Amino acid sequence: MSRRPLILLTLAALALPALAAGAAAIRSYDFGWQVRAGAWILEHGQPPRTDPVSFTTAGRPWVDHEWLFQLILAGLLRVGGVGAAWAGKVALALGTVLLPAWFLLRRGHGAVAVTGLACLALAGARFRFFARPEMAGLVLLPVMLMLLLAALDALHRGRSPWPRLFPLPLLAALWVNLHPSALLGVGLVMITAAAIFLETRDTTRAWPFLAVGMAATAALLANPYGGEVLRVPAAIGLALRGKEFSNPEWGSSLQPAFWLFWLVLPLLALAAFLARRGGRSLAWPVLAWGGVLAVLGATSLRFLGFFYVALPILVLGAWRPRRDGDSFRPPVPGRERWTRAAVLALPLLAAGWFLALPAGARPGMGLAPGRFPVAMAHSFVRANLEGPLYNPVRFGGYLAWALDPLRVFIDGRNELHGDLLTEMADCRARGDIRCWDQLMDRWEIAVAILSYEDELLSVRLPDGRMVERSARAVYFRRQRWALIDWDDTAMLLVRRGSPPVPIAGFPEDRWSRPDEPARLAADLREGRTDPEETLAAIHRQQERHPGSRRARQAESIVLEEMRQRGTDPVPSRGDNQ
Helix, strand or coil, X not given: CECHHHHHHHHHHHHHHHHHHHCECECCCXXXXXXXXHHHXXXXXXXXXXXXXXXXXXXXXXXXXXXXXXXXXXXXXXXXXXXXXXXXXXHHHHHHHHHHHHHHHHHCCCHHHHHHHHHHHHHHHHHXXXXXXXXXXXXHHHHHHHHHHHHHHHHHCCCCCHXXXXXXXXXHHHXXXXXXXXXXXXXXXXXXHHHHHHHHCCHHHHHHHHHHHHHHHHHCCCCCCHHHHHHHHHHHHHHHCCCCCCCHHHCCCCCHHHHHHHHHHHHHHHHHHHHHHCCCCCHHHHHHHHHHHHHHHHHCHHHHHHHHHCHHHHHHCCCCCCCXXXXXXXXXXXXXXXXXXXXXXXXXXXXXXXXXXXXXXXXXXXXXXXXXXXXXXXXXXXXXXXXXXXXXXXHHHHHHHHCCCCCECCCCCXXXXXXXXXXXXXXXXXXXXXXXXXXXXXXXXXXXXXXXXXXXXXXXXXXXXEEEECHHHHXXXXXXXXXXXXXXXXXXXXXXXXXXCCECCECXXXXXXXXXXXXXXXXXXXXXXXXXXXXXXXXXXXXXXXXXXXXXXXXXXXXXXXXXXXXXXXXXXXXXX
């Protein structure tokens, strides 16, 4: 009986949760500088050798180890805008689940088992589905494991594994130009050779895998930077090690939010145990893959996605079904109907789960709303402002893209900005504003686009007093900086005297305090702020950014104070828009 209709039905059903998991709006903070770098490559016809994005690292050597992905990303944007980049991300998400599912189904594994494991893999990996180079690695890792498993199958049947192994060096050469996780893929090839030798003590069986692993290792040098690319992951790790700042993406999975990982590990261990107990000859290599990926996933969130996309292969790979790839024994009466029902029901439930509880941004074809300082970048241009521009790390990528060719202060490339990040963290840890002022003076910062920080800071003022204020009020004090625009995502400030304030169309907002609602209420109560001038400033912001939540909050604070004083409030012109 043909198995093909069931395979097609399973793949079609699995496309639904894959689409739901990958259809989130673009939210990666690195997306913008990746596009900027890709546009630079398109313009110059070669990857950059020095940093073209940030002025604080201008001229510094840069190994752009993801240049090929950036080139593709910039090309997609030129052809179809942000929607094309989003579609590319969705296509990669489909690849992470459909390719291993197709392989396992063709190998003869049960459709229900493959479907359940694929949905479980998507549930765990979807928080890593960003529009950035890691997605290429999440697709290529299962492909490499599929080729290795096909070679192991051939070896067990007494056939030559070479036809399945030959593509691996080519795959490594492609992968290393897309994302440094190619090192992980090549490492798993070498681990396969070691596992075969340790189990069989037969060099002839391990030799094809060792030879291809060495060829794949050499293929990693097929990139514009040669061996320098291999040092990039270590450089990033050194930039973060022992620093006052931290990157959440390099954090451990020992967090309540990642409970699914710790539920999946016993499933993987049980599958390995049963495979070994059943005398499955493929168990040791597959167990070695699972052990390496599980340890990496436990130690760093960056590797957790790789563990999950490989999960169906890790659980089922050690088992060699007795069916051949395209046909199977007649099903038990009634069983086929239940199989089809399960194959449809599990993906539908998973898709509903992913849509109801998205891992990040809601589904959408553009940029995630409120994630990037879109309005402040527009205001920067409308006000004819120029740099040097200060920005926090999270905004650096978007601003590098939106304000091209302007260079930004800092972005998410830790290997380049490690020293600057350390200096910034040290200034904040010391709580001494003079340190921060000297940093801004050294780089001649004239404009700042700031994010909101909910936590108040305890800092020492230049006169020695300790105060608790917002980060904006502390490090960009009114005496030195003028707030000229703000919305719910960011604030735009200019340094007094450069350029002169007020700027045409952007009067200074001295009163609203969008980042300090409690301070605004206290200033109103104690008479330090004029209610009518404050309300007028808030109304200007409502006209400029209708629907602003922070503006509504500030307005309600002022109106309440005016009611208590018995003053007639001025109606909000923004309410009529």
